[in-house]
Amino acid sequence: MAGKNDIKEILSAVRVGKILYDEPMSRYTSLGVGGKADALVFIENEDDLAQVVRILREKKKDFFTAGNLTNVIVRDSGYRGAILLMTGIKEVSCERQKEHGAFIDAQAGASLAKVVSRSVAEELTGLEFCAGIPGSVGGAVWMNAGAYGREMKDVVRSVTILDAEGIRKVINREAISFSYRKTSFPPGTIVLGARFELEKGERFQIKEKINEILQLRQGKHPLEFPSAGSVFKNLPGLPAGKLIEEMGLKGTTAGGAQISSKHANFIINRGGATAADIMALIELVQAKARKEKNLKLETEVVIIGEN
């Protein structure tokens, strides 16, 4: 309890937009589960962010940078520290190049949907693979989000960050190592925005590709239920969903959570699920994969909060 009062006192020293204390994160995560965060800070501009981060670091308080929370499980016991919600920083702009193509600059909290629709409006191709990924630019860059054979690394020209010392820097793509759902930014780095390098395209073709992808997603994913997308990382040559299906776990339930019977790498909230229900299914899958197949399944979703 002392810790919570503590954070209120610490944050009362900064003048930023909205801060909610003891806020249930189930209201913000795409899975609809999660306990209370000591503080949820709605970041509205870079100056606010820098101020908040400076004071939290000074006072040695933990914080977690969040985008749309579409890839995060907050445990039921909640998060001790501050969750910084970046979705208020969301400007998107376009800079045309002399030859073909253009750059789209997007702030971290802009949704991928907004960036994709801007690329359609500007007749720029390259971001179609992001259609239907419900995250923010910051989350997508951090995770090197990808789909249908393409990833963030294929379109990012540079990333603007606030580094662990609180310094704003622009990092060129070549200096960032992107791997499967992972980037090489040191812990504590906050993505402020990204520059995407895109080619000139034909609007109808761009739209067609997006519609194709959205239809594929609609057909394969259980979009009618809350989820966090794919829960586990695929293994080389073996999609996690296929493995889970082979182990006979499709449709398995724990409380209000279920391993989707439509796509086994999705865990859905069928109503009233808790983070513990989701975690029980995650642990069941991992234990079975280890025991029966001698395989280690890592989560793609990020799990935070006290265990």
Ligand SMILES: Cc1cc2nc3c(=O)[nH]c(=O)nc-3n(C[C@H](O)[C@H](O)[C@H](O)COP(=O)(O)OP(=O)(O)OC[C@H]3O[C@@H](n4cnc5c(N)ncnc54)[C@H](O)[C@@H]3O)c2cc1C
């Ligand atoms: C229905 C559905 C479909 C999905 N399909 C896909 C898919 O096809 N491909 C795919 O890759 N993912 C997919 N996802 C997962 C998710 O949408 C992506 O990983 C997305 O990029 C996460 O963005 P976010 O803003 O929600 O990040 P969050 O979930 O808020 O955070 C994810 C991680 O990024 C970090 N982070 C967020 N913002 C910042 C920032 N500004 N600076 C530093 N770190 C930050 C967080 O700390 C956390 O570690 C899907 C999810 C759902 C629900």
